Amino acid sequence: MTQLALVIDLNVCVGCQACVTSCKEWNTSGEAGPLVDMNPYGADPTGTFFNRVQTFEVGEFPNTETVHFPKSCLHCEEPPCVPVCPTGASYKRKEDGIVLVDYDKCIGCKYCSWACPYGVREVDAQRRVMTKCTLCVDRIYDQDLPEWDRKPACVRACPTNARLYGDIHDPNSVVSQAIRENGGYQLMPEWGTKPANHYLPRRKTRITVREDELERADNPLKIDSQLPKPGRDEPSLDDVTSW
Amino acid sequence: MHPAFSVLFLTTLIGAGQGLFLALFSVEAYAELGLVPAPGSDFFAIGSLLSLGLLGLGLFASFFHLGRPERAWRTATKWRTSWLSREVIVLPAFMGMVFLYGLAHWLQFNPPLGVLPGDNFVLLTVLLGILGTLLAFALFVSTAMIYAAVKFLQEWHSPLTVVNYTLLGAASGFTLATALAAWAETGLVPFLAGWAIILTLLGLVGRVTSLIRNARIQPKSTLQTAIGIKHPAIQQKSQGFMGGSFNTREFFHHRSPAFLRAVKWLFLISAFAIPTALLALAMVMTVDPTNVLIAAFVIQYLGLLAERWFFFAQANHPQNLYYQSVS
Ligand code: SF4
Numbered sequence: 001m002t003q004l005a006l007v008i009d010l011n012v013c014v015g016c017q018a019c020v021t022s023c024k025e026w027n028t029s030g031e032a033g034p035l036v037d038m039n040p041y042g043a044d045p046t047g048t049f050f051n052r053v054q055t056f057e058v059g060e061f062p063n064t065e066t067v068h069f070p071k072s073c074l075h076c077e078e079p080p081c082v083p084v085c086p087t088g089a090s091y092k093r094k095e096d097g098i099v100l101v102d103y104d105k106c107i108g109c110k111y112c113s114w115a116c117p118y119g120v121r122e123v124d125a126q127r128r129v130m131t132k133c134t135l136c137v138d139r140i141y142d143q144d145l146p147e148w149d150r151k152p153a154c155v156r157a158c159p160t161n162a163r164l165y166g167d168i169h170d171p172n173s174v175v176s177q178a179i180r181e182n183g184g185y186q187l188m189p190e191w192g193t194k195p196a197n198h199y200l201p202r203r204k205t206r207i208t209v210r211e212d213e214l215e216r217a218d219n220p221l222k223i224d225s226q227l228p229k230p231g232r233d234e235p236s237l238d239d240v241t242s243w
Numbered sequence: 244m245h246p247a248f249s250v251l252f253l254t255t256l257i258g259a260g261q262g263l264f265l266a267l268f269s270v271e272a273y274a275e276l277g278l279v280p281a282p283g284s285d286f287f288a289i290g291s292l293l294s295l296g297l298l299g300l301g302l303f304a305s306f307f308h309l310g311r312p313e314r315a316w317r318t319a320t321k322w323r324t325s326w327l328s329r330e331v332i333v334l335p336a337f338m339g340m341v342f343l344y345g346l347a348h349w350l351q352f353n354p355p356l357g358v359l360p361g362d363n364f365v366l367l368t369v370l371l372g373i374l375g376t377l378l379a380f381a382l383f384v385s386t387a388m389i390y391a392a393v394k395f396l397q398e399w400h401s402p403l404t405v406v407n408y409t410l411l412g413a414a415s416g417f418t419l420a421t422a423l424a425a426w427a428e429t430g431l432v433p434f435l436a437g438w439a440i441i442l443t444l445l446g447l448v449g450r451v452t453s454l455i456r457n458a459r460i461q462p463k464s465t466l467q468t469a470i471g472i473k474h475p476a477i478q479q480k481s482q483g484f485m486g487g488s489f490n491t492r493e494f495f496h497h498r499s500p501a502f503l504r505a506v507k508w509l510f511l512i513s514a515f516a517i518p519t520a521l522l523a524l525a526m527v528m529t530v531d532p533t534n535v536l537i538a539a540f541v542i543q544y545l546g547l548l549a550e551r552w553f554f555f556a557q558a559n560h561p562q563n564l565y566y567q568s569v570s
């Protein structure tokens with residue numbers, strides 16, 4: 001079985017919003033669009049987006065860290081949003097695990113959005129149906145695109161390569177390796193929704209140096225340093241001993 | 244959650260309609276057993292019509308909740324998994340049964356359908372009434388389970404939700420039936436008012452229990468699990484957009500805690516205290532209590548609207564963790 005998903009690396013995301021605009025652009029001009037923007041220049045603008053990048057501050061000043069956090073539908077392996085749908089408009093595809101909404105069947109009752117703990121489903125105010133991330137299902141299988149371009153629009157847009165895409169059920173895929181080797185985790189695991197999308201944590205490269213590694217352990221009285229430095233012409237210890 | 248008026252009206256109106264039907268059939272059943280005086284068949288016919296009216300108004304209100312009401316027929320397809328779909332099936336079935344029940348009474352068409360041991364006849368209206376009662380309970384369960392089945396809304400995810408929807412609907416329906424009985428001068432006021440008081444008080448117990456339960460809820464999700472970072476101090480600095488979105492509108496009531504507390508006291512008084520007092524008053528009144536009972540129903544209904552508003556407003560969705568700070 002295949003489960004396509006994104007892996008988002010919080011260690012490299014810089015919060016530039018490129019994935020947000022790229023997602024909006026692709027999906028609003030796609031066959032399922034448009035995604036409405038209401039009052040874009042007015043007092044109270046609002047619009048539909050499949051992907052949002054949020055920013056969190058972790059810690060207290062001065063020990064703070066800024067975490068940019070992109071969020072879209074996680075294509076859960078146990079999607080609680082699907083069984084509640086009264087029309088069958090929300091469904092999970094068997095072949096690749098993508099969770100989709102059939103815009104022609106949806107009645108806009110919003111029940112599925114109540115049943116998603118992640119707040120990623122948005123009713124389009126103009127089309128009056130539920131919309132959400134499609135994992136660019138209209139891109140990733142498009143035979144007219146060159147092979148390297150058959151990826152979600154957000155993945156293609158990310159300048160820091162913070163968004164990886166692939167099959168998390170294939171242990172050799174780039175996403176599975178990233179999850180395995182870099183501590184990939186799921187959001188709100190307490191609900192048992194088994195999100196397919198994973199996040200890679202912030203990582204710091206540190207070397208652990210023990211005290212005795214800074215000082216020679218076999219020279220506790222620092223006798224070495226008391227000896228006069230041998231002159232440049234004189235034989236060093238290495239020259240006179242042979243062990 | 245954001246309390247949408249369409250849903251407030253839907254759940255309270257059909258609740259009262261179901262309760263009224265249950266009251267009618269209780270009267271019929273008790274009368275068959277000779278425990279209360281049998282009212283004329285007009286009482287049942289008018290009562291059924293009233294119940295149908297409430298159910299129809301509720302159904303009408305529900306359409307305002309849908310973005311695409313013209314596709315509403317599709318909702319009947321996923322009854323295997325969705326309580327919303329089950330409600331959509333049970334509601335018209337129940338309305339049909341109420342219609343047949345009222346029609347049989349109005350036409351006084353009530354042939355015995357069979358004989359039980361002991362020479363008891365199975366009457367058509369009794370059979371319709373039993374089927375209607377089953378459907379009424381099925382409807383209470385499906386309506387309430389729409390809310391109780393969403394595990395993310397911990398305030399709703401409890402059997403108390405089903406109990407309260409049933410008791411509160413039944414209470415308001417019995418209050419309305421009492422008013423109807425007084426207006427029709429059937430001599431059933433003490434019987435129905437007694438049940439209305441019992442149901443209202445049971446509803447009060449159930450609702451207060453759920454208020455206590457909800458006050459103690461520990462949210463399962465925290466900002467830490469929401470973004471998966473283990474640190475006690477996390478603050479959202481930006482939710483990713485400056486304007487509004489579906490997620491900032493649908494899941495929050497945008498009222499102050501003081502307003503919520505006021506609504507809580509309002510519904511405790513107006514859905515429970517005042518109707519109980521008025522029903523008790525009607526039981527001992529020597530003059531025609533119709534107006535008092537109509538007032539009791541209207542006040543209780545408005546109280547239940549407030550109760551439903553509070554029910555929604557109090558539920559805190561975990562998605563709100565992601566939408567706390569605008570810029
Ligand atoms: S993230 Fe939400 S909308 Fe997406 S599959 Fe999971 S529950 Fe459904």
Ligand code: SF4
Nearest residue numbers: 085106107109110112
């Ligand atoms: S809003 Fe549409 S997709 Fe969601 S539950 Fe209702 S009918 Fe299904």
